[in-house]
Amino acid sequence: MIVRLGYVAMSVELQHASPSQTMTFAQFSRLKNREAAIRKLERIAESNLDNCLRLLRHNEANEIHFFRFSSRLIPLANHEELPDWNYRGALKEPLKRIGDYLKEHPMRVDFHPDHFVVLNSMDKDILKNSLKTLFMHQHLLEGMEIDPVHRCVLHVGGGYDDKEKALEQFIHNWAYVPASIQNMIMLENDDTTFTVKETLYLCEKLGVPMVFDYHHHLANHEDPNWQEDWERITATWGHSKLPIKMHISSPRSEHDFRAHADHVDPQMFLKFLEDIKGTVPEIHCMIEAKQKDGALFQLSRDLQASANLRKIDQSTFEMI
DNA sequence: GCCAGTCAAGTCCCG
């Protein structure tokens, strides 16, 4: 089984390479010259994209072939006061530079729009803004000339005091989501509201791949046993060109269980790999840890050491 | 040059 590790958005090793520099709307409004303010936004966005490319080079140099882009690459991209800002045109070149690099150095990349994207809202404006944010993600992928299918991980959304109703509202709203956006989406179980089983219900019904978050499952489940649902989870990837992916992280502490720890507990991860051994030929694991790529490097070292220590046949997994 | 406070968003909790 091939196990590929990835990390999120920024590096603890590569200095001064933030892909998430920003300008708030309050700052933007304070600038008297609107044209100049927009140019400043474009400079920030271009710097974010260039830093993104530096991160991809850093990944390549370190044999990391799985990466989540920041969702804050373009500040105020979908702000309602800036409908006239053609950021796609202005950022065409830096986006293409990323696309060109990825053609030379293939690497799985995707997005995880933040939790303000809520597709099961009953509020039309919230749904509209959510779609606007997803369109921005689609435009970024297109600008990078990346096939946009299965590139955005989302949570199901709000529970609204009635989870069954909230799940049905998701299905209702799904009909208003353009097919191009639908195709981008993967759904993930979350740590407070929608469990693996509930997320699977939607994924199976709507033909959406499910991203299993092991840590969220530990924090939020009706049944702690995830193994019985594993086959259903892998099946949601049956029609995808991409291998199954999941999220992996460790609790910061017993007291602060839902928060991400600096690193990933290698024993937990090793046990997980043993549990799924033989069920899939390849799995991509996104490490969500405070130490970002630092946690990836450490986990990779720990796994190699443990594998030797515990005399696990190296052919059972191979780090790519 | 550091530390505390602020900024964005939507949901959820509390009173």
Place this chain on the structure above:
DNA sequence: CGGGACTTGACTGGC
């Protein structure tokens, strides 16, 4: 129903 916590990284302002 209104205000604050939650979350995240970046940025601002005070010293």
